[in-house]
Amino acid sequence: MKNYEERHQKLAFGGTAILVAGTVFAVDTLTDIEGAIAVLYVVALMLAAQVVGRRGLVSLTILLVFLALLSLFLTHGLTTDYQTILRVAVAIAALFVTSALLLRADRARLELVQTNSALRESESRYRSIFDNTNVALWERDYSKVRAHLMELKAKGLDDVKRHAQAHPDFIRECFAMIDIVDANQAAFELIGKSAYSAPGGFFDRFLPKNSDTFAKILQTIVDGDSLVEADADIVRDDGERRTVIFNISFPNEASAYNRVILSMVDVTQREEARKALADAQADLAFASKAATIGVLYASLAHELNQPLGAIGVNAQTLTRWLDRTPPDVEAAKRSADRIVRDSRRASDIIKNNRVDHTSAPRETESIEVGALVSETLSLMEHDLQREHTDVKVVQRAELPEITGVRVELQQVLINLISNAAQANTAASVDQRLVTILLDAADDGDEVSISVRDSGSGLCLEAEQKIFTPFFTTKSNGMGLGLSISRSAVEAVGGTLEGLNHPEGGALFEIRLPKGTASA
Incomplete structure (x- = not known):
């Protein structure tokens, strides 16, 4: 037509x-x-x-x-x-x-x-x-409430919150002046039917009465600012509480206050997930503390095993010397000295473990590598005899002194030598020999200590995981010795590596810098 x-x-x-x-x-x-x-x-x-x-x-x-x-x-x-x-x-x-x-x-x-x-x-x-977004949107008429606030501002209003405290019905009266022009489907899904028709632009209906959000919105209008953002808990038509983030963008022109956009984003699931995460983190922190304590106890048990075992052996030896007729006092005295030595060593291990878990400074000293190896072999005398193992020490060059914690480096050597002796026993070789090779770099700035056994070497899995905490190839092992040893060596700037020797057996090599400082 x-x-x-x-x-x-x-x-x-x-x-x-x-x-x-x-x-x-x-x-x-x-x-x-x-x-x-x-x-x-x-x-x-x-x-x-x-x-x-x-x-x-x-x-x-x-x-x-x-x-x-x-x-x-x-x-x-x-x-x-x-x-x-x-x-x-x-x-x-x-x-x-x-x-x-x-x-x-x-x-x-x-x-x-x-x-x-x-x-x-x-x-x-x-x-x-406006209609199809998933964000709840409202168009609202703020023109009347703005005009009312401007009149009050001309009379001296500057702090809405203080004015509201003096006039309890002030905020309710203001929000009764706000009308809903339009709302989208997302607003209906968030609130219910009241999203289209709630008096006072629904704030009086859905926000807690003691919320400062009301005063914040009115203060924004009085100050002439353009943006209000806040978190709030709202109540749907069905009574369900939801957590939202709402945003109101006020225009610069007074004539445009008849269509102001308000948006709301439902963040209830995010807040629930945040709370669940906080609870999980608290549980994890507790579990982490428990695991740390467990590892500490396991580490102490592993480190103290050798000196306590040596104290027991020396105590038995002391008893045998005293049971002789006549008693061998000199031999008994030597056993007693070894008991004192090993008890001091146990005390030093406990002391160093305490330092490792506090901020107290570590006590370092200048250490002569050859003497360190000799002292360690002296400490392991009974263990090596029990394993029927011989130790061969080879020094290829003059060695510079290093700086570190003596008891820790001794414990590293004890772990490596003990593992080598046990590897020889497990392999049932005719000659149970542990070879300790001492060498220095050409420039004299680095010392190497290699411990090699005559056993069957490391399997493929052991080569990959040998320094992983709690990994062990022994039926009665804890899997902490090598992990603790590597940490102790790295603490003084060194390295500890393990591999199979081309001529057979496993080889563990410590490399330490000359004059290294305590970690």
């Missing part, structure tokens, strides 16, 4: 324009009227402008100018007076001016159409986003 009406209007305007142009041409050509008849071509041009486009308008202007000139030629020939030429010139000028104005009006009309089209498209996009 609409297209039919437009077509009918175009035919009417076009036919009328042709009729007017033909009439003007006939009157101007066939009559003796002396006047600017050709000026009336402007009427035909204006009528045709409703039908033709910009190019058609230009073409029609040229055609009408041609008709005016043709009429002049047919009526006056080549001998034309000045007044007649002037009248035709005025008519032609009127046609060009009218055409220019019509073209300008058409351009303005097209620009207006494009602007309106872009505005409708923008409104459509906004409405699509």
